[in-house]
Amino acid sequence: MTQEALEREFPYRYETHCHCCWCSACAMSEPQEMARAYWQQGYAGMVLTDHFLLGNTAVDRRLPWEEKVQRYWEAYLAAKTWGDAHGFSVFFGLEHQYGGGKEVLTYGVDLEFLLSHRDLHLLPLSEYAALVHEAGGFLSMAHPFRDRPYIDRTIQPQPEFLDGAEVFNYFNRPPENQRAAQFAREHHLLPTSGGDVHRADDPAIGMAGVALRRPAGSIQELTAAWKAGDYRLIIQGELKEP
Numbered sequence: 001m002t003q004e005a006l007e008r009e010f011p012y013r014y015e016t017h018c019h020c021c022w023c024s025a026c027a028m029s030e031p032q033e034m035a036r037a038y039w040q041q042g043y044a045g046m047v048l049t050d051h052f053l054l055g056n057t058a059v060d061r062r063l064p065w066e067e068k069v070q071r072y073w074e075a076y077l078a079a080k081t082w083g084d085a086h087g088f089s090v091f092f093g094l095e096h097q098y099g100g101g102k103e104v105l106t107y108g109v110d111l112e113f114l115l116s117h118r119d120l121h122l123l124p125l126s127e128y129a130a131l132v133h134e135a136g137g138f139l140s141m142a143h144p145f146r147d148r149p150y151i152d153r154t155i156q157p158q159p160e161f162l163d164g165a166e167v168f169n170y171f172n173r174p175p176e177n178q179r180a181a182q183f184a185r186e187h188h189l190l191p192t193s194g195g196d197v198h199r200a201d202d203p204a205i206g207m208a209g210v211a212l213r214r215p216a217g218s219i220q221e222l223t224a225a226w227k228a229g230d231y232r233l234i235i236q237g238e239l240k241e242p
């Protein structure tokens, strides 16, 4: 199928992996600025996946649990309020670091879930994954084979706790993404693509994510399309078969 035909069939683009400065210490832009940037690129929506409390969070770790998780929800609501006024969908997610710089993208949980699982971020991945799955959530390993000094390479991805794996991360090197694609195939994980964008003026905006046939009204509809295999990956801005 030609790229034009694919784009006609899967016109609704969603970023699956981005950050804002309210909750990610490494991010530069406000949540509303991130939403505007994707909207300007013609995206139908985005999932805000800020670094959770064991990762590079911008949230003060000394705050009580309720206040800490409320900060994540407030950033999401700020982006969502902007989105609602512009016909752009914003969904809630997290990028949870579970040790050694290894991270899982977490979709389909909400504030109530976070409030009822105090110190969730300190659990081993097996227990974290069990709680997320019990709540109907979806886990995709972020940049599984990224090779950087801050990541402990001796910690291997644990496919038994995952639903998906990011086979295209805009900031990974091609061999790292190729290894991730192979890993996803071997373990029957659903491939996802993410920009991992930390600023609203980043050229990565528009280069990654997933495309759907129909708009997703909720994060559950987005992950349901993944589970049904009814989506395309956005890789360097082009649509590809998952």
Ligand SMILES: [Zn+2]
Pocket (backbone or CB within 6 Å): 019, 024, 026, 027, 051, 056, 198
């Ligand atoms: Zn970051």
Ligand SMILES: [Zn+2]
Pocket (backbone or CB within 6 Å): 017, 018, 019, 095, 142, 196, 197
């Ligand atoms: Zn990230």
